Amino acid sequence: MSTLRADVAIIGAGIGGMCAGALLSRAGRKVLVLEKSPLPGGRYTSVQYKGFTIPTASWMLLYGTSDPVYLTLEEIGAPPIEMRAPGTPVARYRINGRIYDWPPKGALRYLMEKAAGDPEEANRVMGALAQAMAHPPTESISFRDWLLRSTRNEAIHGIFQAQIATWCGMNAHDLPAREFIRALLSFRGRDTFRIPRNGLKDIIDALGAAVRAGGGEILTRTKATGIMVEKGIARGVTALRGSEAITIEARMVVSNIGPKKTVELAGREHFGEAYLRQAAEMRPAVGMDYLFITDRPLLDFPGTLYTTDTIRKEGWSVPTLMWPEHAPAGKHLLHAFAVPENIDSYDPVREYRILLQDLHTVFPDFEGAGGKLLLRRNFCGEWPCTRARQGQDMSHRTPIENLYNVGDGVKPPGWIVGAGAAQSGRIVAQEIIEALG
CATH class of the missing domain: 3.50.50.60 (FAD/NAD(P)-binding domain)
Structure with a gap:
């Protein structure tokens, strides 16, 4: 010794x-x-x-x-x-089959107006969020239950669910409301993401x-x-x-x-x-991570596409738009991340089938672009999203x-x-x- x-x-x-x-x-x-x-x-x-630069x-x-x-x-x-940073827009949202840019200012209000088709409903939710940011909820309530006090519009709920899934590896019905408010506050005044x-x-x-x-x-x-x-x-x-x-x-x-x-x-x-x-x-935060290979990029911007109208509310991106060197010449990566509905008990095979349904909803020309699976991973147990x-x-x-x-x-x-x-x-x-x- x-x-x-x-x-x-x-x-x-x-x-x-x-x-x-x-x-x-x-x-x-x-x-x-x-x-x-x-x-x-x-x-x-x-x-x-296999010739690609991928994250652990x-x-x-x-x-x-x-x-x-x-x-x-x-x-x-x-x-x-x-x-490199993604530029503008940093994100887009798919809401009721249509794609909307995340604008530099007033983004949440703008997206909720598109989701609800009603400025008053968006104002009601924004008012509740503003109050919660000033005085975060102390009671034990999930973010979904908290949001239900202001709206039952599932498209609006989908906007937040997509964020919670990709940011936290959780669902809105699992995440305490005060924790999502804290996460929102952490983005205030911050720069956009970077990839080396x-x-x-x-x-x-x-x-x-x-x-x-x-x-x-x-x-x-x-x-x-x-x-x-x-x-x-x-x-x-x-x-x-x-x-x-x-x-x-x-x-x-x-x-x-x-x-x-x-x-x-x-x-x-x-x-x-x-x-x-x-x-x-x-308990760990969990998630399903998928990497697909395509012959051409299935998005035309290097940020994240959040889907609010799919079975799972996912985040999609094409990191090779930012760094083409992360793939062999003539190839691109399509990345997806999703969270199971029940993060304590789920079947990864079933989740993959659901993801494929969502994939073809969002990208109907996936096969036409030469799309195929490179890798799928289940972040859980000893290798979770977060411990x-x-x-x-x-x-x-x-x-x-x-x-x-x-x-x-x-x-x-x-x-x-x-x-x-x-x-x-x-x-x-x-x-x-x-x-x-």
Whole structure:
């Protein structure tokens, strides 16, 4: 058994752990990142698959130059990464068989007027939203039930369902109303999304370079087997690197593998009943992800088409309109994301059949464009959209001194998906920098 020493040991090289590691390294702390997979990045990177550049899960810097990931790159002094934004329109909505652009201003009101055909109904919903943004609901009510107080128009409900599915991996009848309001507020004043030239791998490579520049390491194919705790204080991590057992003595430990796994590694006896109960009740956000190959692009803009009149309310995009290099010459990617009606119990095969019905509704010339399936994925279990559904995230702090969680099980309120995971890493890095002095 070999022993390594570091100021901070980070378990998991997802975006939360990598942002924390890069910032800590920049601050002069020695960081060791343990990653059980062959490559860092987790669900926030890109890989090559049959000649295509595809994401492992996340596609983009959601908030563009306002994104926590982008801000981290600036703070560590990373070399510029070439990124592209979708331009205008950033999105379109299919409502009752017609396509409408998402305008730069007054978008929700405009779309609801088109959906309802009644400005007064749109005004009523907008008034309720404005009030909720000023005073987010505190009661336990789903967003769908909250919206039903203002409208029963299913086309209007479809607008919000499409957003909730693609942003949160949930349904309007599952998502607490206050959490959707928080998510809406998080987009205020933000930039539009960005996609790097080589996908999110460019981001992970830059963060990894910062860790190594500070004297740290990223140990891939290294699985954490335990978190060492003495008298209520985290002292380091035990791990297996191949067949070799290693011990990492560290002043601080950061876990990027979710609160449940953190408890398993540290031992339940170190956590109070309330913490254990909250971790046990955490449920993942899920979704079905589909990539199709076509001979020509089936959309004429590089943003997202939200469908409100299909069986599932989906988000569709053609990422190769932004970066043609992500596909072989003469080919394009068509991406779709959908959420099952029951996110706790569903049949992926049935969901794929439903998706194909929706595909042919939205793109009747799919076969004529040479369309065929490249890959379909079910984000659930150990590889979910996010480890915690919106509203179920836990604190980044744990009952064990010097042990923190980062990632998509501890997203700060209002933050969603990868941006929320990155923001948790930024928060923890700052707390550790202040604690270590």
